[in-house]
Amino acid sequence: MRQPFKPRQSRKHIGGYRPRIDGLEKASGRALYADDVAIKANFPDLLYAKVLRSPHAHARIKRLDTARAEALPGVKAVLTYADPEVAALAPTSAGWTDGVDTVSFRRMMWRRFCDRRVLSDYVCWVGDEAGVVVAAETEAIAEEALRRLDVEWEVLPFVLDPAEAMMPGAPAVHPEIAPNNVLPADPVGGNDVYLSKGDFDRALAEAEVTAEATCAYHNANQSTLENWCCLAKWEEDRLFIWSNSYEADQTRMFVSQTLGLPLHKVRVVCNFVGGQFGRNDTGDQPLFIFTALLAKKAGRPVKFKHTRREAFHDSRQPAVYTARAGARKDGTITALGFKALGNAGAYADHTMFALKFAPAEAAEMAFAHIPNLKMEAYGVYTNKLPACMMRGVGNSQLNLSLGHIVDVLAEKLGMDPIDLAVKNFGHAWEILPDQSLSAVLREGARRIGWEQRHAPGTGPLREGVKKRGKGFSFHPGWHAEWQELRRGRIQVAMRLNPDGTVMLDAPTVETGPGSNTCNVLGCAEALGFLGITPAEIRWTSVVDTDKGLKDTVQTDSAVSFLQSEAMVDAAAELKKKVLEAAAAVLKAGPDDLDIEAGRIFPKAAPEQGVPFREVLWQGDLVPIAVTISRPPSGEKTGVPFLAAFAEVEVDVSTGKVVVEKLVILNDCGTVMYASGAEAQQLGGQVAGLGETLFEEIIYDQATGVPLNFNWIDYQVPTMADMPDIEPVLMEVWRGAGEYGACGIGESVLTCTPRAVLNAIYNAIGARIDDIPVKPEKVLKALAGNGR
Amino acid sequence: MVRIKINGRWRELDRDKDLAPAMTLSYLLKEVLGLTGIKVSCDEGACGACTVIMDGKAVLSCMMLALQADGHEITTIEGLAKDDPVVEAFAAQSEPGYGTALQCGYCTPGFVMTAKALLAENPVPTLGEVKEALSGNICRCGCYAAIAQAVLRTSEKVRAGGCR
CATH class of the missing domain: 3.90.1170.50 (Aldehyde oxidase/xanthine dehydrogenase, a/b hammerhead)
Known part of the structure; x- marks a missing residue:
């Protein structure tokens, strides 16, 4: 038994450890895809x-x-x-x-x-x-x-490399849209310099200490087990x-x-x-x-169905990031800039969402207190697999760079990178230090044993050839309720059967994160006045556009709380209707009655209660139905932070990297369903560590033919490849609404690659700037460092 | 005639009418016989989603020809008992620190069948043995820690005589 997460506020159903509602259906093979x-x-x-x-x-x-x-x-x-x-x-x-x-x-x-x-x-x-x-x-x-x-x-003629594609005379992939292959400015993403604040260039020139770092994120494949299928x-x-x-x-x-x-x-x-992950x-x-x-x-x-090979039709947006930072000697960052070059592949899809929109959002959430900012990005068409989303939009790519520049700058300043992060990063709705960021970093440091960390490359040699190191990275979260306004109204319906059971229509396609379980827990919590249990709620799972309510689309496990927030309103309306129905049966005024824990009673005489089921059973036996359509709350509350801490062991004779321990920390606002949230934290690392160490799409440069569109040569980690991972759920920040939660399904892996890269640097004292970290890259880095 | 015992019942299949020479066992079971608990994901032996048990051993049904099953006994997930302890353990797994043993559920029947075969051969496996036996199956949702827990829990339960 491991240490369970302790909720900030104890609730009856929300936040608990319990089986998924679809566990048996799926484990027995009866769930239909x-x-x-x-x-x-x-x-x-x-x-x-x-x-x-x-x-x-x-x-x-x-x-x-x-x-x-x-x-x-x-x-x-x-x-x-x-x-x-x-x-x-x-x-x-x-x-x-x-x-x-x-x-x-x-x-x-x-x-x-x-x-x-x-x-x-x-x-x-x-x-x-x-x-x-x-x-x-x-x-x-x-x-x-x-x-x-x-x-x-x-x-x-074709071109595979974005830098080559930008050169004069390169083959144009979509000349009518981008004559030089560079995606032009657009209303959503903005200009090439999509974010500018203060005077970055001047601040950098005047800074007492500066740092620059470049790193590259490749195009991993989502690799859902279920391939596209359409009848x-x-x-x-x-x-x-x-x-x-x-x-x-x-x-x-x-x-x-x-x-x-x-x-x-x-x-x-x-x-x-059978899995989403952005595919x-x-x-x-x-x-x-x-x-x-x-x-x-x-x-x-x-019927049209992709084969596994065809399922490599989409990938994470690759990007090469260069970060530059300037700071005062005391560690106050005065200038921060990022420049990204992204290989869009053959079609634009969401390239600019990854390269501009998501980083701009992260800047608002984390760089608000840095006076001079400059962020620019170039999405370039090439003749490769199109790139798009994968468990996050552009967050992992930006994080690879953010965690890089923080680590490099901290070393130049002679500061602990945790102190540097806490001193400078936070959103506009809070003064520094950001409570959420401080909390995830301090807790992560405690769990990984940060105090015992040695200077880069100076640790003891184990077994003659192995060196250990520790590293971390952090990032602002996203998918707080106010960031979900674009969805429009969230729809849910509840029907209370006369026997006290509930039909819950909270339409969302269940792709894995367990939002269906969250919905049932949210419903039971909201209907606490009826005293019902999750087992008495039927979640009607198939989303059918003939049924009427719009589905709340699953991104970043945000559905885990969005529909539950709407259910709070639905429950209030249901309560009113239950009292009206009871008043008709009991021949009382609805305003004279109240209901608590399943008992209906006159307000004047609370001790004279009767079970609501008995009352309803005497009525017309018509279910009591409510439907709610309401937008997410627009109240701006900032976002919580997340972090990953890694300890690695590097074999300096072979270049092999083994992740010994990984601590994943997410401030959730409110944990809706603890078993499900921890499953996200643990599970995300299969992609996160896979991208960091193993997964890579390889092309024949002479023909442009991708060589490993299969799971034998494109290596998704199996059970034997995964290290011990500690999932840490926290509740420090709080959003608007009853729960004030935040999705974590995408963000659980955002910091993993950078945490591992920083840990490798700490182990061997040489930096590897691109993932996946194959042994030859480690050996090259070691050779370059003269060790 | 080809005879295959599927989930306890002998089936007679016409070599020409029901089967094609290149038809895989997974295709026969899923598309022809409608045993949809079998998931065909990679269709080339890399993911384990289509695992079934043949004569007590876990096999990848996408890597076998249907004809190769002639005279053999096949168990698919549909052939497990209603209260199968492995199925129940996968469904129930939710203790702190390990997450759940399934998320999207697409790989789950394959994992369950592989775990069944492991426990039949080695009723008290160590964590290392579980990892080795199940490392031919891919779970992209990443439920590995909880899957291993579910298998170990089943083993404990069976050892305690709580169920078959």
């Missing part, structure tokens, strides 16, 4: 779709002949870019929305970057969806049909889509707007989803459109 529904056993006339993938990094289809494919027995439909229903589709962007909000085509987020076409004859990376999709009786026949296509390609079926003029999108309402809006169907003619159902953080997925058009052409239901 899209791929389990879209099978022949359920749809006997099901067809399977396969899309042509570009074999070239940059090319155009000059001539296409589908005759041999269409003649293959079992092929039922072939759809190409030349078909009028495809050719009529407007160019679009995969970054319509980042998922949380539902927006129309005209209000899409990145309207200047409409660089995608559904089934285009123009392709920009090896693996790009090219202009043909086929539907056949089996997957094997569909694959064979693709092999029988006669395609004549016009192969174009499209026409019921006369109505389109039914069952998919593992995590945003049913936005998918409905996207399909409706793209195909010109009214919203009530599109029904989207999303059940359990479907885009409001625009061409696969829905071509599957739907193909189903219409074939006159039969069609």
Whole structure:
């Protein structure tokens, strides 16, 4: 038994350790995912779709002949870019929305970057969806049909490196949008220098101590276990889509707007989803459109599913960051600047969200007390896999740089980097030192044994070849309630059955973080006046756009509290209605009654209570229903902080790095569900440490062909690779509302790579500036350092 | 005719009508027979999501041809008892410091079947033995610590005679 987290305020259900509500359904294999529904056993006339993938990094289809494919027995439909229903589709962007909000085509987020076409004859990376999709009786026949296509390609010159792509004469990937491949300024991300405060250059020139540090974050893949899957079926003029999108309402809006169907003619159902991590953080997925058009052409239901190789269709936004800082000798930072160069890959998607929007948000949350700031970023098209979101938008990339410059500057100042951080960083709504930041750093220091840390590279040699070191990093959180206003109204409905059980409609596609469990705990907590238990609440899990309420989209486990906050209002209304119903039965005035812990009683005589179930059972037996639609609270409360502390052991003879211990600290505001929150803290490290030590997409530089789109060569950590991890939940900061919580699902891994890199530096006294930290990089760094 | 005993029942399958020479066991079980507890994620033997038990051993059903199961006994997650102790331990795992043994749940049936085979062969495994046995399965949600706990808890329970 490990030490449990102790809540700031003891509540009956919220904040507890308990099993997930879907534990048994999932552990027994009964939980249904899209791929389990879209099978022949359920749809006997099901067809399977396969899309042509570009074999070239940059090319155009000059001539296409589908005759041999269409003649293959079992092929039922072939759809190409030349078909009028495809050719009529407007160019679009995969970054319509980042998922949380539902927006129309005209209000899409990145309207200047409409660089995608559904089934285009123009392709920009090896693996790009090219202009043909086929539907056949089996997957094997569909694959064979693709092999029988006669395609004549016009192969174009390509570029993989963003710095090369910026050079004059480099091949332009989307010349109409970015003639020199650099994504232009836009209304959401802003200018190249997207944030400027005071006079950074002058402050840096005048600073008593300065530091500069460059580091590189690569493009890891989200690697969800479940691959994209979509079933499209026409019921006369109505389109039914069952998919593992995590945003049913936005998918409905996207399909409706793209195909010109009214919203009530599109029904989207999303059940359990086998992992998200940013892989479907885009409001625009061409696969829905071509599957739907193909189903219409074939006159039969069609299933399209990615193979694991195809699931490498998206990655974390890679970025090379250079940070510069200036400070007074006492450790007061007077100037701080970041410059990022990001490889957008073949399509813009959310590149500028990662490179500009998220860092600007972090600056507001953490750099508010630094007088001179300059932040600039360049997103550059290349012919690589497009980059987008992965458990966070651009936070991990910025953190790799932030934790770097703090460590380097602290060493130059001769200061403990924890003291430097606490002295300078915090948000505008609090005076320094920031209580949340101080708390996570002090607690992390205690747990890792920071006091015993030695100077870089000076620790004892173990077993003749091994050296140990400690490091940390910190970051401001995000997804506090006030940052979620963009979502619009949050909708929940509760129906109280006459026997006292509850049907809870808190629509959200459960992708793993356990928001469904949080919803049930929030409901039980809010309905405390009924004295009901979570077991008496039925969470209706399948999100079906025909049912009426909009789904609250799961990002960063923010749904863990957003719907629960709305449930507080729903419960207040339900209480009123229960008292009205009871008044009718008891022949009393509703204002004369009250209810507590499941007992209804006259206010004048609290001792004369009766169980509410008995009262309702005497009524009309019609469930008491309430529906609430309310926006998140806009009250600005800042955000809490998070940190990671790592201890590593480096074998200086082989370059192998072993993470011995990892402490993950999150100030949550309020912990909604302790077992689930700790599962996030522990679980996030599989991606966090994977990106730091193992995972990397490798390309053949001569052809642009990605070489390891599989889990044998792209190494996701297994149980044997993971160190001992201490999850630390804290409640120091507090947001608005009943709970004042904050999502942590993305942020749990934000600080991990930098904490490990700083620990490696502390161990060996040589810096490694890019991840993943492969042994050869360690050996090179050691050689460069003359050790 | 191909005969495979699936979840305790012999099934007769027509070599030409029901099976194709290249059909994998995972395809037969999931797509043809509708045993959807099997998840096919990588389809190339790297993730363990499609693990089933054949003659008492955990096997990757995506790496076997359906024809290779001829004459053998296959157990899928659907074939486990309603109160299977491993399933119950995975569902219940929530003690402080370890998180939950599942999040999105997609890899879970594969982990459960691998753990079943491990405990059948080694009813009292050490943490190291659990890690070794389960390191062929990927959980991207990262529930490894809790999964190991769930397996150790099952072992304790079985040892205490609390269940089968």
